[in-house]
Amino acid sequence: MITIIDYGVGNINAFYNIYKNLGVEVTIAKNCNDILDASKLILPGVGHFDYAMNKFIESGMVETVTDLVMNKAIPVLGICVGMQMLATKSEEGILPGLNWINADVKKIDTSLLKQSTRLPHMGWNDIIIQKKNSIFHEIVDSPRFYFLHSFYFDCNNNDVTIAKATYGNSFTCAVNHKNIFGVQFHPEKSHHFGIQLLKNFSNL
Numbered sequence: 182m183i184t185i186i187d188y189g190v191g192n193i194n195a196f197y198n199i200y201k202n203l204g205v206e207v208t209i210a211k212n213c214n215d216i217l218d219a220s221k222l223i224l225p226g227v228g229h230f231d232y233a234m235n236k237f238i239e240s241g242m243v244e245t246v247t248d249l250v251m252n253k254a255i256p257v258l259g260i261c262v263g264m265q266m267l268a269t270k271s272e273e274g275i276l277p278g279l280n281w282i283n284a285d286v287k288k289i290d291t292s293l294l295k296q297s298t299r300l301p302h303m304g305w306n307d308i309i310i311q312k313k314n315s316i317f318h319e320i321v322d323s324p325r326f327y328f329l330h331s332f333y334f335d336c337n338n339n340d341v342t343i344a345k346a347t348y349g350n351s352f353t354c355a356v357n358h359k360n361i362f363g364v365q366f367h368p369e370k371s372h373h374f375g376i377q378l379l380k381n382f383s384n385l
Contacts, residue, residue, distance in 0.1 A: 182206050182207070182208060182218055182219055182220045182221070183200050183205055183206065183207040183208070183219075183220075183221050183222075183223060183382075183383055184207075184208050184209075184210045184215070184216055184218075184219035184220075184221065184222050184223070185197060185207065185208070185209050185210065185222075185223045185225065186210050186216070186222060186223065186224050186225070186237075186240075186242060186246065187209045187210060187211050188211075188236045188237045188239075188240035188242060189236045189240070190225065190226050190227060190228060190232070190233045190236050190237075190262070191225025191226050191227055191260070191261075191262075191263065192225060192227070192367070192369050192370075193209060193225065195369035195370070196223055196225065196369050196379070197209060199369060199375075199376055199379055200379065200383065203376070203379075203380055203383070205380070205383045210242070211240070212240070212241065212242065213241060213242055213245040216242060216245055216246060216249065217245075219249060219255060220255065220256075221255065221256045221257070221258075221382065221383065221385065222246065222249065222250070222255055222256070222257040222258070223257075223258050223260065223263075223382075224246075224257055224258065224259040224260065224263040224266065224267075225260045225261070225263050226259070226260060226261050226262030226263030226264070226265070226266060227261055227262055227329075228262060229262075229273060229274065230262060230265055230266070230271040230273040230274040230276070230278075230286065230332070231271075231273070231274030231275065231276045233262045233263070233266060234266060234274070234276045234277075234278070235276065237266065243279075247279065247281075250281060250360065250361065251281065254359070254360045255360065256360045256361075256362065256382070256385050257281075257360065257361055257362065258316075258362045258363070258364070258382050259361075259362070259363040259364075260363070260364055260367065260368065260369075261329070261330060261364075261365060261366070261367055262330075263363070264334060264356070264363030264364055264365055265278070265286045265332060265334060265365075266278050266279050267279055267281045267282045267284070267334075267356075267361060267363050268280070268282060268284040268285060268286050268334060269283060269284060269285060270285055270286065271285070271286035271287075271332060272285070272286060272287050272288050272332065273286060273288070273331075273332050281358075281361050282336070282341060282356060282358050282361060282363070283336070283337040283338050283341075284334050284335055284336045284337055284338075284341075284353075284356075285335050285337070286332050286333070286334055286335065287332060287333060287335045288331060288332050288333075289302060289330075289331055289332065289333055289348060289349060289352075290349055290350060291349070292349075300331040301329055301330055301331040302328050302329070302330055302331065302348045303328065303329045304327065304328065305325045305326070305327055305328075306325065306326065306328050306346050306347075306348065306366070307323055307324070307325050307346065307347075308324055308325070308326055308344045308345065308346045308354055308355070308366070309344060309345050309346070309347075310324070310343065310344045311342055311343055311344055311345060312342075312343045314343045314355075314357055315381060315384075315385060316343070316355070316357065316362055316378060316381045316382055316385075317343070317344070317378070317381065318377075318381045318384075319377055319381075320374055320377050320378060320381075324374045325371070325374060326346075326354075326364075326366035326367070326368065326371040326374055326375060327366055327367045327370040327371045327375070328346070328348075328354075328365065328366045328367070329367065330365060333352040333353065333354075333365065334352070334353050334354075334356065334363065334365060335352075335353070336353050336356065341356045341357060341358045342355070342356055343355045343356060343357045344364075346365070346366075352365075353365075354366060362382065364378070
């Protein structure tokens with residue numbers, strides 16, 4: 182069962198419809214009771230870091246989700262700001278992150294960008310897969326994904342980085358530590374590459 186965490190932030194219906202079309206059992210969780218039967222979790226997120234963290238805290242689901250992920254090893258996929266929330270902290274706000282992965286979220290250095298439109302980093306970008314990983318199964322031929330962000334995930338342990346992208350400088354765009362996965366891009370907006378990645382996550 183794929184459970185999409187609905188705490189008021191993210192493209193919930195887009196993920197739900199993709200999994201329905203794939204024939205994957207999927208549900209949407211709006212409270213702790215909805216999460217208890219989850220075998221895999223999707224943590225979406227868009228917008229400002231502190232706003233997303235506050236909404237997640239207000240949902241009352243943080244403690245239950247943390248227990249499932251950290252103690253019961255339920256696979257989780259954080260997406261965009263949902264990935265950034267996996268980190269220890271962010272330069273975008275003052276609230277602590279979930280601290281599930283040892284990383285800091287930092288602002289993209291605009292001095293390295295040559296184009297006039299600098300932030301956010303918006304649109305299609307190639308990614309470079311750094312390590313073989315089940316989440317990238319059958320994703321080949323210079324995969325391109327859709328990005329929309331101004332901050333990036335800076336890992337304090339490079340072993341968790343499984344893919345990078347370049348916007349001004351090279352940055353981590355996908356991570357995996359044990360049962361915890363995160364992608365900076367939006368698979369739900371990335372056509373066949375994104376659909377394959379979401380399918381792969383459901384098959385873990």
